[in-house]
Amino acid sequence: MMQELHFPMGGHRFRPALEDVLEMLIDEFGIDNDQNAREALKRGRLVWRQTQTKSAVRDDPESAVEVLRGLGYDVTWRGQGSEPESRVDRLQAL
Template identity: 40%
Template structure:
C-alpha cells in the first residue's frame, strides 16, 4: 500500500510544483515525504523544504516570478493517504497560508481542510484583520473573538477551493505578479482537480449516478 501511496503522492507533488512555478513562483520544490508514526496509517506530507530528516515541517516560499523582492509568501502543506479502498489518493488535511513576511508573522488569510472535523466545517478560510461588525456581534464581555478565529466555510469536503483558486485570487487581486500564460495553467489544474473530485463523489454515491443516467435516458427518448 505504501508504494502505491508514494507513487501517487509524488505525482501530485510534481503537479503542484509545476503549477506553482508556472504561475506565481520560480524554483520552488515540492517534496513528498513519508510521515513517521501516523495514527491514520501511512501518510505522506507534501511541502517545500521537506526531507527525510525533516519530514513534517514545510518551509514557506516567496511568491515571485523574477529577482525583485517578494511581496508575499506562501506556507503550504498537504497530508495525503489512500482512501478506504486503498486505491485513490485522499487529502487527510491541507493548509495554505498567505503572509506578508518571510518570518510568517503577518498573515493575510489561510485556507484549511481537516477531514472529519466536528467542531466546525472541515473546509474553511480564516481571515486576519479587524471587524467592527464582529466586535458588535461578540456582545458579552467574555466573548471577544478576533476575526481570524472565525472558520468561514468554503465548499465542504468535496467542493473546497483548490490551489489554483488561491493562485487566481492572489493574481486577480493584484497581490502578486504572475508568469505569462498563468491563466491556462490555472484552468488546466482546476479542471483536473474538479474531475477528480467528481469521480470521487460518483464512487461514493453510485445511486445518484444511476438516477442521473435514468433521467438522461428518459429525456433522450422524449427528444
C-alpha cells in the same frame, strides 16, 4: 480574530482548489504572474474537479445513477453483491 475563523465551503469534495485561490490573488490583488499562469491554473482546476467529481460519485452513487439515467445513459449494476449505498455520513459532513 479573522485567522481563527473556519469558513465551511462545500464539505469534503467541493472546497476551492489551490488554483481558485491563486487566480483570486491574481484578479483581486494584482499579483504578478507568468503569461502562462492562467492556462496552467485552468488545467490544474480541471484535473482537481474531475478527481473530486469521481470521488463524489463514489460517495453518492445513487445520485450519479439518477443523473446519468436522466441524461439518457443506460446504467446497470454489474458488480458483486448488492449495489453500493450512498455514504450519507460523507454527504452530511462539514
